[in-house]
Amino acid sequence: MKQTFSKDEKIFNVANVIFMVFFLAIIALPLWNIVALSFNDATDAARGGSTFGPGNFH
Numbered sequence: 001m002k003q004t005f006s007k008d009e010k011i012f013n014v015a016n017v018i019f020m021v022f023f024l025a026i027i028a029l030p031l032w033n034i035v036a037l038s039f040n041d042a043t044d045a046a047r048g049g050s051t052f053g054p055g056n057f058h
Contacts, residue, residue, distance in 0.1 A: 005013065
């Protein structure tokens with residue numbers, strides 16, 4: 001059985017997905033940065049040279 005959505009429900013679903021993706025990025029990117037910093041050398045992290053990928057493993 002196929003479910004049909006009204007125009008308002010489609011607009012709500014699209015807006016909801018956009019909001020959820022934005023919210024996920026707000027939560028996931030700082031968390032990923034913390035994980036990447038935990039694998040980086042402390043001097044790289046102190047001078048700000050580390051980004052969202054781990055650099056030197058020590």
